[in-house]
Amino acid sequence: MQNKITTLFNIKHPIIQAGMIWNSGWRLASAASNSGILGLIGAGSMYPEVLRAHIQKCKKATSLPFGVNVPMLYPNIQEIMDIIVEEGVKIVFTSAGNPKTWTKWLQDQGIIVVHVVSSVKFALKAQEAGVDAVVAEGFEAGGHNGRDETTTLTLIPMVKEQLQIPLIAAGGIATGKAMLACMILGADGVQVGSRFVASEESSAHQAFKQVVVDAKEGDTQLTLKELAPVRLVKNKFYNDVQELYKTAPTLEQLKEFLGRARAKKGMFEGDLEEGELEIGQIAGLIHDIKPVAEIVKEMIEEFETAKASVSII
Incomplete structure (x- = not known):
């Protein structure tokens, strides 16, 4: 072609x-x-x-x-x-x-x-x-x-x-x-x-790959738009972010909560609870x-x- x-x-x-x-x-x-x-x-x-x-x-x-x-x-x-x-x-x-x-x-x-x-x-x-x-x-x-x-x-x-x-x-x-x-x-x-x-x-990480394979419709969501919009699997970290939003956080509070190396922790190191798990809707x-x-x-x-x-x- x-x-x-x-x-x-x-x-x-x-x-x-x-x-x-x-x-x-x-x-x-x-x-x-x-x-x-x-x-x-x-x-x-x-x-x-x-x-x-x-x-x-x-x-x-x-x-x-x-x-x-x-x-x-x-x-x-x-x-x-x-x-x-x-x-x-x-x-x-x-x-x-x-x-x-x-x-x-x-x-x-x-x-x-x-x-x-x-x-x-x-x-x-x-x-x-x-x-x-x-x-x-x-x-x-x-x-x-x-x-x-x-x-x-x-x-x-x-x-x-x-x-x-x-x-x-x-x-x-x-x-x-x-x-x-x-x-x-x-x-x-x-x-x-x-x-x-x-x-x-x-x-x-193999554990993250398995999360992708197991994902179903609705298991991802776009969030953190105030910083840089990112689509994540709904894990503990994602749920904690949503709880933080209920307090009307400032940009500084969002940045502090996000911290550093969240994506590495989730996708590369396999921390499925506290890491960022970035994947598209097509995972389903x-x-x-x-x-x-x-x-x-x-x-x-x-x-x-x-x-x-x-x-x-």
Whole structure:
């Protein structure tokens, strides 16, 4: 399947494995790339030298294209970008910041730049900044999310209507049928996160992977909008946050309660009570933990079958 996204990244299938904190190390990224899609290392949970080590290991594990996802809100962002350039990474997905800040600088180093957005407004700002493609992520997605709560089904055609550059859909996509639906709505490719959390190569703790597999409809909720909206599994930490909201807390009180390393505690260390467990609504459709290659194979087969059935109608 060849289109704008496969051509842009030189990959076989128009699927991007999302660069998720505490889930997307070199093993996941290299397995994704070796499966014919674009693998991403999630830099958001890595100190600069840890990121360097993951990039180096990924280069040894795959000869195919891979990239790095970089949330731009971290204080050591310059060091992270320098390492990406020094290690010869050719694809960067940026998020959580102004795309104008780094897009031209990265492109001047020969790097393809994609920016993640949650609205038409920010998609157009990213296009104006000169990015090579945009990921439009709907409200269903896990982790940090948009405040407008626009769903993928609504967001993709609205962005497509105004965007001139390649569009990647994200949020609530874990199957070939969902991939086809997004592409019918105008996406050139899809970014998949939650499905790859429940993969053998994910760096997530096994206990967290099992939580994802066991999740049902309604087990996640968007919260902490005053800080940075995040979709979480409803565990003890989530319930404690809701109790705190009953006291009309200040921003400072919310920050103090959140503390540090909650996401690491939950997703990487497996503290299912006190940790942040970030996953998308689509977890209700994820029922097993599989190798990445098998996940990709099933998605593509389902996509092709669904595409053929639609053409018959």
